[in-house]
Amino acid sequence: MENITEMLKGVLEGCVLEIISRGETYGYEITQQLRELGFTDVVEGTVYTITMRLEKNNLVDIEKKTSTKGPPRKFYTLNAAGQEQLEIFWGKWDFISSKMNELKTNKAKGEK
Amino acid sequence: MENITEMLKGVLEGCVLEIISRGETYGYEITQQLRELGFTDVVEGTVYTITMRLEKNNLVDIEKKTSTKGPPRKFYTLNAAGQEQLEIFWGKWDFISSKMNELKTNKAKGEK
């Protein structure tokens, strides 16, 4: 899927929150998981800007651990504020998602 | 629903395309319809930047008509390129929507 950049705004951060909420993970791994999900064009730089933002907004706890496969990894876990933010995110998503499907359904029905 | 600005990026233009596709309409009316849909915080200025963009990208045909309720209205209809763009939009939406629901469903199931 190409050129979905604009539509990912606000969504990608929620995805990252969700992924972190499932257990301690780090930037590089998050990127891989997003790609597995289907967002194949997401690059590392994008994910790091998001994780840095999460740090800045104090939504994650951080632990640095060494790795045998390269430089040290920064592991993230959601803190209470992060959990709350994640719930807010899904709330927003459900809202928009339902409105959009409403619009689309009415389209199909040719209504109003 | 507050602060969904970022999540509307890329989506709002699609909504406007969809609304126009249902029949000739103009900026002010599009704003009203978006509000009825549930996007209550959308203001005229936002919609006009979108319609101007649609004009610039030659996705709409324009006809100016007088009104008994105020200044002349600029009526828009989708042309072929606009129709195509609308289909592309729904394609993108379906893609992201399905991925997000996948992510959310796995969350509920507590899976991977």
Next chain:
DNA sequence: ACAGGTATATAGTATCACGTAGTAGCGTCA
């Protein structure tokens, strides 16, 4: 004359994903 609803336009701002580049550690294989 004035207020209020209708209607369009635009300059400036903030936010976000992206592109690109740079730094660096480790393993493999020739």
Next chain:
DNA sequence: TGACGCTACTACGTGATACTATATACCTGT
């Protein structure tokens, strides 16, 4: 040893978009 590839993080600049605020203008009813 040296080149390469994978892992891993950081930083800077860019482009697209929705939002804010403001200006302009037309029409109707009082």
